[in-house]
Amino acid sequence: MANITKKVSWSSRGDESGGGERTPLLNGSEEVRYTRQVGLAFFPGSPRLYEQYRWCKSVCVCVCVFQSLDYDNSENQLFLEEERRMSFLGFKCLEISRWVICGLIGFLTGLIACCIDIAVENLAGVKYYVVKQNIEKFTEVGGLSISLILWAVLNSAFVMLGAVIVAFFEPGAAGSGIPQIKCYLNGVKIPRVVRLKTLVVKVCGVICSVAGGLAVGKEGPMIHSGAVVAAGVSQGRSTSLKKDFKIFEYFRRDTEKRDFVSAGAAAGVSAAFGAPVGGVLFSLEEGASFWNQMLTWRIFFASMISTFTLNFFLSIYNNKPGDLSSPGLINFGRFESDSVAYNLYEIPLFIVMGAAGGLLGALFNILNYWLTIFRIRYVHRPCLQVMEAMLVAAVTATVSFAMIYFSNDCQPLGPDQSEDYPLQLFCADGEYNSMATAFFNTPERSVRSLFHNPPGRLFYNPLTLSLFTLFGILLAAITPNGSVSVRGLYGPHYGGGIVRMTLSLTVIMVEATGNVTYGLPIMLVLLTAKIVGDYFVEGLYDIHIKLQSVPFLHLEAPATSHWLTAREVMGAPVTCFNRIEKVGTIVDVLSNTSTNHNASLSSCRSPLLGKICGLILRSQLIVLLKHKVRELARSRLTQRKLQLKDFRDAYPRFPPIQSIHVSQDERECMMDLTEFMNPTPYTVPQETSLPRVFKLFRALGLRHLVVVDSENRVVGLVTRKDLARYHLGKHGLEEMQLAQT
Amino acid sequence: MANITKKVSWSSRGDESGGGERTPLLNGSEEVRYTRQVGLAFFPGSPRLYEQYRWCKSVCVCVCVFQSLDYDNSENQLFLEEERRMSFLGFKCLEISRWVICGLIGFLTGLIACCIDIAVENLAGVKYYVVKQNIEKFTEVGGLSISLILWAVLNSAFVMLGAVIVAFFEPGAAGSGIPQIKCYLNGVKIPRVVRLKTLVVKVCGVICSVAGGLAVGKEGPMIHSGAVVAAGVSQGRSTSLKKDFKIFEYFRRDTEKRDFVSAGAAAGVSAAFGAPVGGVLFSLEEGASFWNQMLTWRIFFASMISTFTLNFFLSIYNNKPGDLSSPGLINFGRFESDSVAYNLYEIPLFIVMGAAGGLLGALFNILNYWLTIFRIRYVHRPCLQVMEAMLVAAVTATVSFAMIYFSNDCQPLGPDQSEDYPLQLFCADGEYNSMATAFFNTPERSVRSLFHNPPGRLFYNPLTLSLFTLFGILLAAITPNGSVSVRGLYGPHYGGGIVRMTLSLTVIMVEATGNVTYGLPIMLVLLTAKIVGDYFVEGLYDIHIKLQSVPFLHLEAPATSHWLTAREVMGAPVTCFNRIEKVGTIVDVLSNTSTNHNASLSSCRSPLLGKICGLILRSQLIVLLKHKVRELARSRLTQRKLQLKDFRDAYPRFPPIQSIHVSQDERECMMDLTEFMNPTPYTVPQETSLPRVFKLFRALGLRHLVVVDSENRVVGLVTRKDLARYHLGKHGLEEMQLAQT
Known part of the structure; x- marks a missing residue:
């Protein structure tokens, strides 16, 4: 198993750490880890679900991770199950x-x-x-x-x-x-x-x-x-x-x-x-x-x-x-x-x-x-x-x-x-x-x-x-x-x-x-x-x-920004998780963040070998870790299934990763993210023009947009900050300095 | 070269044919042809462009075709070139x-x-x-x-x-x-x-x-x-x-x-x-x-x-x-x-x-x-x-x-x-x-x-x-x-x-x-x-x-529609063009339409072998044919390059395909669609839920949304009609009959 782990962009001042911070800062802690996995992934749940992921079975599995406020529902399995269970009267x-x-x-x-x-x-x-x-x-x-x-x-x-x-x-x-x-x-x-x-x-x-x-x-x-x-x-x-x-x-x-x-x-x-x-x-x-x-x-x-x-x-x-x-x-x-x-x-x-x-x-x-x-x-x-x-x-x-x-x-x-x-x-x-x-x-x-x-x-x-x-x-x-x-x-x-x-x-x-x-x-x-x-x-x-350097998105991309493409504005390379990942790896990625700083390597082209199959939020991972879902992987039947309610109870003040203690034994366990990730995140090809990316981002109220190549492999991630830094000055397009820690 | 050609959904009453039709009908003539092509595609234009399509070179090329009113710009090469040429003052x-x-x-x-x-x-x-x-x-x-x-x-x-x-x-x-x-x-x-x-x-x-x-x-x-x-x-x-x-x-x-x-x-x-x-x-x-x-x-x-x-x-x-x-x-x-x-x-x-x-x-x-x-x-x-x-x-x-x-x-x-x-x-x-x-x-x-x-x-x-x-x-x-x-x-x-x-x-x-x-x-x-x-x-x-059976899209998908996915609502299979296509094939596809009727084969799974690399409108193809761009393929230097202006002059009343006469010689020519197709159409995975598809469609004012599998191969096409037919009745989700000819 070849691991290529690189942190991309990270802001150490998040909601969790911000005690009395007055400067409003984008809590855009994007962080992705990428791994290649060969072989059949594990498919819990219904046969229908299995079919849904049929295409992925022989390819690599990639899950992006970050924590961020989002105006787009994370339509993961739990969410869809709840929505499908709900009756007309319920709505x-x-x-x-x-x-x-x-x-x-x-x-x-x-x-x-x-x-x-x-x-x-x-x-x-x-x-x-x-x-x-x-x-x-x-x-x-x-x-x-x-x-x-x-x-x-x-x-x-x-x-x-x-x-x-x-x-x-x-x-x-x-x-x-x-x-x-x-x-x-x-x-x-x-x-x-x-x-x-x-x-x-x-x-x-x-x-x-x-x-x-x-x-x-x-x-x-x-x-x-x-x-x-x-x-x-x-x-x-x-x-x-x-x-x-x-x-x-x-x-x-x-x-x-x-x-x-x-x-x-x-x-x-x-x-x-x-x-x-x-x-x-x-x-x-x-x-x-x-x-x-x-x-x-x-x-x-x-x-x-x-x-x-x-x-x-x-x-x-x-x-x-x-x-x-x-x-x-x-x-x-x-x-x-x-x-x-x-x-x-x-x-x-x-x-x-x-x-x-x-x-x-x-x-x-x-x-x-x-x-x-x-x-x-x-x-x-x-x-x-x-x-x-x-x-x-x-x-x-x-x-x-x-x-x-x-x-x-x-x-x-x-x-x-x-x-x-x-x-x-x-x-x-x-x-x-x-x-x-x-x-x-x-x-x-x-x-x-x-x-x-x-x-x-x-x-x-x-x-x-x-x-x-x-x-x-x-x-x-x-x-x-x-x-x-x-x-x-x-x-x-x-x-x-x-x-x-x-x-x-x-x-x-x-x-x-x-x-x-x-x-x-x-x-x-x-x-x-x-x-x-x-x-x-x-x-x-x-x-x-x-x-206050807030990454505020105006209604349209600057008029003269058609020469920029997603490839140039995105943060790259991104690091991803496997669909079934070792708890230790997740904890390491989540905790190491504060030592990293923002980096926009837009021209970097590291060997990317897997296809995107979902998106999971940092907050969701923390809740998962907290509820020790890792134990579920070992003996599914004896444990309570994690509910959407657990995520809602933790919303919006999710505990910091530091508060979760993981033993060496637990680090070796595997955690299945399938149920919790959003299997259908919005994606754009890397040659998409900035106004087009902007339109998608703004119209849907996204906080992160995955950039993929023609093989559906993750090559980068566009966040609010990547878009907000361009603005129209007196003499054309200007790149602004936004709040970074 | 293996051709798998199937018409999907077609409405014979379009803008062109509608002389005095009183019933407002969706002019949603979607039609897609799909072909496998092995080998290196032809890359005109700048080196930058070549790089842009680097990923496609060893894979199949697929272009979707249909003619429809669209609130999303077709950001093809011509358009982007014009936008990039335009100065700040121009804007x-x-x-x-x-x-x-x-x-x-x-x-x-x-x-x-x-x-x-x-x-x-x-x-x-x-x-x-x-x-x-x-x-x-x-x-x-x-x-x-x-x-x-x-x-x-x-x-x-x-x-x-x-x-x-x-x-x-x-x-x-x-x-x-x-x-x-x-x-x-x-x-x-x-x-x-x-x-x-x-x-x-x-x-x-x-x-x-x-x-x-x-x-x-x-x-x-x-x-x-x-x-x-x-x-x-x-x-x-x-x-x-x-x-x-x-x-x-x-x-x-x-x-x-x-x-x-x-x-x-x-x-x-x-x-x-x-x-x-x-x-x-x-x-x-x-x-x-x-x-x-x-x-x-x-x-x-x-x-x-x-x-x-x-x-x-x-x-x-x-x-x-x-x-x-x-x-x-x-x-x-x-x-x-x-x-x-x-x-x-x-x-x-x-x-x-x-x-x-x-x-x-x-x-x-x-x-x-x-x-x-x-x-x-x-x-x-x-x-x-x-x-x-x-x-x-x-x-x-x-x-x-x-x-x-x-x-x-x-x-x-x-x-x-x-x-x-x-x-x-x-x-x-x-x-x-x-x-x-x-x-x-x-x-x-x-x-x-x-x-x-x-x-x-x-x-x-x-x-x-x-x-x-x-x-x-x-x-x-x-x-x-x-x-x-x-x-x-x-x-x-x-x-x-x-x-x-x-x-x-x-x-x-x-x-x-x-x-x-x-x-x-x-x-x-x-x-x-x-x-x-x-x-x-x-x-x-x-x-x-x-x-009047107008496919009118309301602001949100019906509340109880989460159990539907793009796979179930889309029109499939779709037929596509190659990036460089024979004129005869294009003409055949465009003219044969009136003999076809709507068919929504949502469960069909024909062998799909190519990746999407662009989207071209029926109207654009007609203008292309009209200006005999096919000749360009033979001797690029002697011919005037087709401008965005040619498309604008034809807008909005594009001539019907029947008015364009193509000789047997001309039918054998190849036409390069690269410059005219939109290389970055919006796509969704096939397991995307209906409300999610709906949101994307409605928020961006789309008229067609390509459904792809995890390999970025086209598996279907969602149009306005596919979304508008679901509505919330007194007792839950109902499927409506929309105007079809």
Whole structure:
């Protein structure tokens, strides 16, 4: 038996080892071992199965091994047997379960949104009340600097609380969460992103940050929260709480989990903006290639339940039970409907607005890009991060205070007292400082009052408005993980210039403003902003994803990549297992990985002598080893047959190979992988062009694609990283450096 | 040389032969020939290419042949060479061309919508004016039956005109067009569906039908028109007009054309309802699996341009240039915005409404189903069809007249005279018959007045409303190719129960009513209607698609189909060509097809001895033969090399094989297929489960999938028809009979 064992590409930082790693890294530990075996392989199972492998009997057997998150079902014998056993009624029940889970996801997401809203309102209310009392006390007697200090200290205190929780307990909860969920839906496994602890820390963090006056928005955290809720509820257990409800076990795999996470993200958007259709579109724009009509309806259902729940509980909280008029956290209020909302001559104006927004957005993104790089380099210790956040909170308070102080834009106090915290300051009696409405308020309220002052009275003067916008943008830009949509929604053109999600953002805006009349202008503005912005720099989320070297797959291969073939991009040579392999060999291959590093030997051509007959995941091998299946090989009858349930129980946190101890005796046993490998992995010939490989990979949500020669012998393996490193730069195809350990 | 030639599955009715065939048939003429060849194949081209086929040199060569519409690029050498030659700037130019084309599509679709609208308004205006004069004349003196006859004759005359044009000139233009476009986007090629003649006939037909009072809607024809415009504009030529503008030649293939057709369909929806986002969603829901973000934006752009164009020209027509307040053909007018639009206790009410709508919709669909079957059996001659349409038009007029005549629901004539054709009949002076508003009007106007009577005066009484709805539904049900959305929009619940496009219909409704406040109730109602309706019967379009035995692929394989494998569903054995084949053999195989019929020998296992090395389309072979490439084999240097352009010029109407005459000398020549075949077709092992095959097929938009054994030898071929015939019935998996000739 000739053994040719070579490690190919390996990333030592996997899910198992990643304790508190903040850098999202592809967990792409591909590793394959190749062996030649002459003679008849062992065929357990039914005669049918025997026939199935008839072709392989006189040829070599090859099984690829790696551990990776996968959106393609591993259709091994166990799986197929289960599916074939299941009755029509069983599938109906599963379908109903999916709807129930989506309902639950929507309900819980709405509830979380409600909690965040109430907590922020109350905390910010207390803060503004205290500061207002203080300002009023000192306006007459002088010494407003004490008020400023009080405000800054209060802000910093809130922010410190939030920052400490995030930085020390769960750094993964930092940031808006949208890039992480984007990556998850794209198929990149980012450690700890959908855990319960992350959710709790995130919710606390966002409450403290918003109450502390930071320019962060709730939409990112809501999307993230929805995703975590979905990942938890759909699995019917919590690994953190060590509680298994023994339900929804069928859904314990990446394929199903991803669908529910899409629904959760949509429910989050829906709760944040009161925009259920916008939520569905957000999920679609991000998880585009995996779309499916039944799934869309379930996502839609989750979104609806989410906004209904929020609406319902807020109506109770506001003592108007049953009044469903606040569907989202971020409400711009209803806009007046007008039959002739705009005219033809305004269209060039919209385009100019869009272009300006695109430019501003690009500027924001560039500023944010440099600041993020600065942060990655110099502000990586938790203490520093907390201090930075506190500093920004203090600066926010100072800037706001200065703006209010130096403003002399006084407005008469309306009879309806629509201001929450009107500051008189140096205005005449019966008047209030209008700049205070903008800065002495939670972001949503200030935006709402910006749009909705009663039409009768002259609102902010243009200078107030410009300064408010300018400083709002600057504050958002310097805020760590600053939000773009809340403050960004000062003008849709500006938000559109930053995030570039035209379609879903349009629908979100239309749904959030409650008036479709402005739909067309909004679209026009957003589209222009996107086109102009794209000319200069990528969208904000894409920048963040690229900064973290995530192997994110875009929707299509770069246009000029037809000259590349699978042979050139694949990792090779690959090492494989026999269909019936010695336990020792498997353990050695699995444990040796951390000493190896990535290597792409695309031109190597080692003697390859066997045909592919299946694909088995690293995680599956570990479960196999753990359950000592090696004993089965010796005395099949006395041992319990390994079930799909055993794999599901271990999902998604498979034990590291180091935790499995194998004695010298056991090393000599043989393990039959036939039942557990996927006998029909997708393969491509080595001369396939890159766009073709990319299309297959992306459309099916694969994580690994076997490259074979004309004899069906394995010659290489294409992984996400191999595809993601090519991108279109200003001057054509460029090869990017991706995160490698 | 041992030849094993067997025809497998063949459909004699293809695009070429289908002169005026009305039954949409899969043009799935698969045919494969298989030959063993020993020795070194001939390797033209670069050394690189030689290496590429190194593996094949000592093995047999196999090329599959069939002719079929394909959403997967045939990445042959010519194609790859062109792509590799193209510069970065070239791709940028292509991208800009795509945007320009989408803009043009939107513009032309908007223009067509505008023409239809103006024509219908004027024709119907003349009709109602004449009838009104007549009625007023005869109300006093008695003899209203003359008015009835006049009305019926006028209706029938209009309808006859439309029906004659459709039935005798282009039967493909009959029907709403939505099922056809659904099929096209799904990947089924329906003959003559996107031709210029179809467009002209369709537009004339819809104008006559609507003016003639038939319960047909404009949304279907608009979607169809948009698709035809897209298919025409994107190709830069018209085959019907024999005019080639020599532009956009790159887009002359199914992959690109399909993208533009999606944009056209979206532009059609957008123009019909003034709902650009709804249009995009419609395209997405129908062409779901081929989605792509850049494409979505282009579709969005086309939709926007379309509604803008319509709006702009209508504003000029209405002498209010620049007033962009009529974005769609089907306008419900703006609804008043209300801050508390609905309350919690109304939610059960919405659900009940939805359930009722689902039931009604299901009833409508069942009725329509039986009527359609009746029509297919007994009303298949053009004359009969014209007569049927005229009869329905006369019945419509009679029913409407009777409703008006027996109604005694008089309403005072408002001071603003909002009625277009108020009929006094037996009402007191200064009053008018309110039933006449509903029936003596174009459908859009009656629906609009239904929703928008000035709030002050008591509108229709409930009996009028119920009768109007009931007869509206009945009339729509009996109308050949009756519309569902216009009349169906009497209540969204009812429309939802019929067509079941929840998400896009919601957005369309929200955009068409111009108020997002009702968004949530609409969603709830539509979702309930869909769920209830699905329990009883499929959606209307699906029923029509199934009635015509179209091999329509749904989004997922039936749940209980895991026990089926590729081996069981594929067509086998397959016949193949050598890489270098005798011209005579090719011609024989291509011409013999019509004498063969479909045969699915799934259990046959003939001796297969060669490996797959490429895939060539029947259409490509025909072009090859036509250009006498066989001569190239003899003296390569003296002959012009066949270009991709030659294939594009022939697209999409390839000549039939019978038109190519091959002399006995020529039959003996050899033809090298290497450059023209796709060397990397997608393949699956024969033990792959049906859902896995389905997923690959659907996600990549394939039309044929090669099934290979472990030695990479061709054992079968999976086509659309093989997959579409399985569907989930009430009691599990069922095998359907699909159209076979």
